[in-house]
Amino acid sequence: MLVFYIFLLFIIIAAIIAVETDNLLSSVICVGAIGFGGSLMFLFLRAPDIAITQIVVEVLGLIILIRATIARDLTFISGQREFFATIVSVTILLVIFLAGILVFQTLPDFGMPIFAVSTDAASQTYIREGLKATGAANLVSSVILDFRAYDTLGEATVLFTAIIGATVILRKKTKKLLEE
Amino acid sequence: MPYALCFLLFVIGLYCAVVKKNMVKIVIGILIMEYATNLFLIMLGYRTGGIAPIVGKADVAGFEAQVSEMFVNSCVDPLPQALVLTAIVISLGSLALMISICIRTYERYGTFDITQIRRLKG
Amino acid sequence: MKGMTIIVKTISSWVKVLIFLFGIYIILFGHLTPGGGFAGGVILASSYVLVMLAFGREFVEKNLSLPVASKLDCVGALLFILIAILGLVFGGVFFVNFLYQKYLPGQALNLISAGTIPLSNIAIGLKVGASLFLVIFVLSTFKGAPSAEKGVWDSSRFSRNSKIDPEVTETDSLGKEE
Numbered sequence: 001m002l003v004f005y006i007f008l009l010f011i012i013i014a015a016i017i018a019v020e021t022d023n024l025l026s027s028v029i030c031v032g033a034i035g036f037g038g039s040l041m042f043l044f045l046r047a048p049d050i051a052i053t054q055i056v057v058e059v060l061g062l063i064i065l066i067r068a069t070i071a072r073d074l075t076f077i078s079g080q081r082e083f084f085a086t087i088v089s090v091t092i093l094l095v096i097f098l099a100g101i102l103v104f105q106t107l108p109d110f111g112m113p114i115f116a117v118s119t120d121a122a123s124q125t126y127i128r129e130g131l132k133a134t135g136a137a138n139l140v141s142s143v144i145l146d147f148r149a150y151d152t153l154g155e156a157t158v159l160f161t162a163i164i165g166a167t168v169i170l171r172k173k174t175k176k177l178l179e180e
Numbered sequence: 181m182p183y184a185l186c187f188l189l190f191v192i193g194l195y196c197a198v199v200k201k202n203m204v205k206i207v208i209g210i211l212i213m214e215y216a217t218n219l220f221l222i223m224l225g226y227r228t229g230g231i232a233p234i235v236g237k238a239d240v241a242g243f244e245a246q247v248s249e250m251f252v253n254s255c256v257d258p259l260p261q262a263l264v265l266t267a268i269v270i271s272l273g274s275l276a277l278m279i280s281i282c283i284r285t286y287e288r289y290g291t292f293d294i295t296q297i298r299r300l301k302g
Numbered sequence: 303m304k305g306m307t308i309i310v311k312t313i314s315s316w317v318k319v320l321i322f323l324f325g326i327y328i329i330l331f332g333h334l335t336p337g338g339g340f341a342g343g344v345i346l347a348s349s350y351v352l353v354m355l356a357f358g359r360e361f362v363e364k365n366l367s368l369p370v371a372s373k374l375d376c377v378g379a380l381l382f383i384l385i386a387i388l389g390l391v392f393g394g395v396f397f398v399n400f401l402y403q404k405y406l407p408g409q410a411l412n413l414i415s416a417g418t419i420p421l422s423n424i425a426i427g428l429k430v431g432a433s434l435f436l437v438i439f440v441l442s443t444f445k446g447a448p449s450a451e452k453g454v455w456d457s458s459r460f461s462r463n464s465k466i467d468p469e470v471t472e473t474d475s476l477g478k479e480e
Contacts, residue, residue, distance in 0.1 A: 005182070005185075008185040011189060012185060012188060012192070015189055018212070019193075019196040019200075019212075024204055027204075034212065034215055038215055042222060045223065045256075046230050046231060046232045046233075047232065048232055050222060050265060050268070053265055054218075057272045061211070061271075065204075065279065067279075068282055086199055090199075093195055093198075096191065097188065097191050100187045100191075107183065110182050110183065111227060111228035113224065113226070113227060113257055115257055116227055123257045124252075126259065127233070127247070128247065130258075131240070137235040137236070138233075138235075139233040139235065140233055140261045143258050143259060143261075143262040151262075151263070151266060155270060159270060159273045162273035162277050163273060166277045169281060169284055170284065
């Protein structure tokens with residue numbers, strides 16, 4: 001359990017640096033540190049699938065972010081900070097945080113999830129019948145491609161749409177203006 | 181309590197997305213919120229002393245592909261992991277979309293500052 | 303976009319094959335070991351991104367140009383839906399694992415097992431890999447130099463007589479100008 005607290009502390013310190021620093025390159029490097037700490041934490045939370053995916057997605061995300069921020073003039077944000085708006089938003093966020101802490105008392109304890117005590121949870125079926133009903137040894141694969149394949153279809157659609165949107169935004173010349 | 185620290189990460193990302201004026205900082209704030217959500221979902225399914233949800237040769241009892249009782253009693257939850265797997269790849273797609281909007285805005289206005297991109301001309 | 307030094311080019315031409323092979327391994331064994339279609343597809347895309355960063359954009363464009371990548375993306379998505387519709391034709395229910403339940407059960411914990419799950423993994427891996435390579439390629443093509451005066455939207459660039467976009471200046475792999 002101590003290991004989780006150490007990783008969470010590392011991630012929170014990296015997040016605070018990423019938010020507060022003025023230099024955008026340092027921000028992007030700290031986002032990389034957050035992703036790396038998250039991947040290690042997934043490994044200790046017994047989720048190797050997610051750890052592999054997180055680390056490779058983190059690397060590509062860093063390449064995209066650095067492409068946008070390097071060699072552009074953006075590190076100097078002019079204008080005075082508006083104190084009133086900042087203090088109001090910080091107060092509201094503090095209230096949200098305290099409300100969240102109160103809600104978390106109703107969740108089951110960390111390390112003793114609900115499906116371990118009740119026998120009609122969905123995960124009990126997935127663990128007991130997973131190998132026999134689908135034949136896959138990796139239970140997470142059997143969940144995303146056999147028991148819940150509609151979610152994967154939805155994800156493929158969302159990814160397709162996002163990539164099409166990004167490609168259309170970055171187009172250079174439109175067809176109508178090329179005809180004249 | 182680990183849940184509280186994860187929620188603190190989410191609130192830090194929300195602060196960055198709401199208060200900051202630089203467009204890339206707003207994108208970084210949204211990215212931190214996505215990391216915090218994925219972390220929270222995986223933490224919900226953790227079981228103390230658990231093993232990963234992959235069936236090995238030692239966990240199969242008998243010939244008819246039936247998993248052993250010890251595996252069922254000590255396996256972590258595979259359902260949140262399945263949901264988070266697709267969420268991570270979707271966050272990469274949405275990051276590409278946001279950054280393409282930022283680059284296009286920089287080309288038109290010359291700055292990333294959201295308080296200066298308000299004037300229209302003719 | 304020009305490439306990097308000769309050391310980086312040599313090493314990356316050896317390493318790119320290993321990364322590609324690793325991506326194919328993660329996709330194919332997705333039903334036995336951790337991994338699956340999504341992680342494997344991202345690894346495939348990152349091998350092409352490595353070549354693009356080290357050798358320059360024109361080198362990759364000869365190998366895997368933009369229309370081909372976009373068509374591969376569509377082929378992956380259509381293959382995934384085809385497997386689902388075949389489940390409707392052969393099994394009676396949309397998306398059912400018809401290969402495992404009727405025709406080819408295979409043996410658990412072997413490579414040929416779990417029916418249509420490896421085929422779906424291959425389709426997803428192809429789709430995700432081609433998509434991410436496409437978006438990073440398009441991001442590197444677009445230079446995005448500021449052409450208007452700072453802070454003013456210039457709507458005359460949409461009129462018929464004006465020049466549409468600034469010239470693309472050459473940049474090296476990370477965006478700095480030559």
